[in-house]
Amino acid sequence: DFLHPGYCIVRVIEYVAADEVRVELVRYQLPSSIAATGTSFWEEGAWSLYRGYPGAITFFESRLWLAGSASDPTMMWASNSAAFESFEDGANDDDALVYRLASGAGDVIRWMSGGRILTAGTSGGEYAVAASNQNEALTPSNIQAKIQTTFGTSTAQPVRINQAVLYPQRSGDVTNAARKLREFAYSFQADAYTSQDLTIFSEHITGSGYDQICYVTDPDSTIYLRRIDGKLCACTYEREQEVIAWHRHVLGGTNAACESIVSIPGSDGDEIYLSVARTLGGTTVKSLEVFAPDFRSDTAKEDGIFLDSAAVYSGSSTTTISGLNHLEGQTVDVLNNGNVERGKTVTGGRITLDIATTKAVIGLRYSTVIETTDIEAGARAGTGQSRPKKISQVWIRLLNSLGGVVRTGGAEARDLDQRDILYRRTADVMDSSPPLFTGLVPITLNGGWQRDAVVRLEHDDPLPFFVLGIVAELDTNG
Numbered sequence: 001d002f003l004h005p006g007y008c009i010v011r012v013i014e015y016v017a018a019d020e021v022r023v024e025l026v027r028y029q030l031p032s033s034i035a036a037t038g039t040s041f042w043e044e045g046a047w048s049l050y051r052g053y054p055g056a057i058t059f060f061e062s063r064l065w066l067a068g069s070a071s072d073p074t075m076m077w078a079s080n081s082a083a084f085e086s087f088e089d090g091a092n093d094d095d096a097l098v099y100r101l102a103s104g105a106g107d108v109i110r111w112m113s114g115g116r117i118l119t120a121g122t123s124g125g126e127y128a129v130a131a132s133n134q135n136e137a138l139t140p141s142n143i144q145a146k147i148q149t150t151f152g153t154s155t156a157q158p159v160r161i162n163q164a165v166l167y168p169q170r171s172g173d174v175t176n177a178a179r180k181l182r183e184f185a186y187s188f189q190a191d192a193y194t195s196q197d198l199t200i201f202s203e204h205i206t207g208s209g210y211d212q213i214c215y216v217t218d219p220d221s222t223i224y225l226r227r228i229d230g231k232l233c234a235c236t237y238e239r240e241q242e243v244i245a246w247h248r249h250v251l252g253g254t255n256a257a258c259e260s261i262v263s264i265p266g267s268d269g270d271e272i273y274l275s276v277a278r279t280l281g282g283t284t285v286k287s288l289e290v291f292a293p294d295f296r297s298d299t300a301k302e303d304g305i306f307l308d309s310a311a312v313y314s315g316s317s318t319t320t321i322s323g324l325n326h327l328e329g330q331t332v333d334v335l336n337n338g339n340v341e342r343g344k345t346v347t348g349g350r351i352t353l354d355i356a357t358t359k360a361v362i363g364l365r366y367s368t369v370i371e372t373t374d375i376e377a378g379a380r381a382g383t384g385q386s387r388p389k390k391i392s393q394v395w396i397r398l399l400n401s402l403g404g405v406v407r408t409g410g411a412e413a414r415d416l417d418q419r420d421i422l423y424r425r426t427a428d429v430m431d432s433s434p435p436l437f438t439g440l441v442p443i444t445l446n447g448g449w450q451r452d453a454v455v456r457l458e459h460d461d462p463l464p465f466f467v468l469g470i471v472a473e474l475d476t477n478g
Contacts, residue, residue: 055109059114064084151195177211181235306463311363313359334362374452384453387476388451389476390474392444398437409452
């Protein structure tokens with residue numbers, strides 16, 4: 001009967017001489033033969049403060065996988081099967097596994113992700129790690145890693161969405177902020193894994209680059225990227241529906257910048273938490289904020305939260321709202337029982353309303369902008385591009401919306417026409433905000449003739465604004 005495996009694991013705590021060190025026992029018993037006579041059979045551990053520790057981690061096929069230490073940047077270690085704390089290697093199928101990627105010089109394994117197979121990304125390329133037969137499990141004697149694409153990964157961590165891994169493409173040096181987001185997924189046409197550029201039609205969206213990725217599944221499949229300038233860009237991602245739609249999010253407040261972003265499951269969908277820095281009274285103030293729940297069709301207008309760093313009051317009728325110290329000195333907007341009050345300055349942590357309220361949302365204003373590309377409707381002589389065009393009328397299809405303006409021409413247009421979107425009907429009660437509107441709103445415009453036929457929508461009210469479609473009546477010269 002053996003009480004221990006015949007060896008032990010120790011930590012060296014003192015160097016005594018060339019053939020002697022003092023050690024601290026970490027695991028198992030010290031064999032008596034070693035204690036009595038010493039030994040020349042020893043092996044240094046793969047990880048330590050000196051050798052470094054793995055930088056990539058995942059679970060796959062009942063094993064804990066680690067990879068990319070400072071001393072072995074292309075080495076992968078897998079634990080014993082169903083024993084995540086044991087890394088004793090051997091020839092048996094359930095023994096721990098050690099494998100080195102045959103990659104280029106200076107390569108480092110940046111990430112691993114377990115799906116139907118194990119995938120890994122390095123500074124120089126992306127790999128598929130699998131057994132020789134797809135129906136077999138990975139074992140010490142049955143493992144192979146084949147490079148699939150050669151774009152390389154930055155230091156930002158990727159996210160897995162079903163059977164695809166979305167990773168940040170390296171932009172020069174791996175420590176640089178990434179500018180492109182790629183989708184690493186299997187292609188039946190190529191019979192291999194490919195890396196499609198998801199930002200190819202929106203290269204401007206990532207600005208000077210991003211360094212963090214956050215993914216939420218509910219209520220909508222959305223990828224958020226934290227840009228290094230503190231702004232957020234996001235992509236509504238529904239691959240099965242061929243939806244890859246990018247949008248940018250600018251936070252309200254002075255010098256507002258997102259420093260970190262993360263998502264966790266919540267009671268009403270996934271919750272997105274931000275660490276936000278703003279300038280308040282000449283001082284940088286940081287706060288932890290969470291995205292408000294989505295506004296749904298059954299949500300009351302007065303319950304909508306469309307302000308940043310917002311606080312919510314619900315109680316007896318009052319004209320004074322306190323508890324706003326986090327917005328001290330800021331100019332805020334208020335949704336007062338569904339009505340809008342603008343330009344209130346927080347003094348002593350409180351504001352005074354024009355009309356008493358029982359339910360109010362107080363926070364920083366931000367702007368929503370939707371701008372179409374140049375509308376190409378053709379001309380008698382061929383393409384309508386570069387020809388003078390005039391937009392005479394626009395129809396906006398909205399869902400549960402209020403507020404906003406429409407104008408022709410982009411942000412830099414000289415000759416433009418701007419009109420408020422009007423919702424009030426003769427049957428609506430006066431001296432109160434009209435109800436939320438769903439349907440088509442016609443708007444007559446007279447912006448003159450322009451080379452670019454652009455429709456621009458702007459909205460900065462603390463009210464819902466859901467645009468389902470934009471239809472423009474267009475005249476083209478020639």
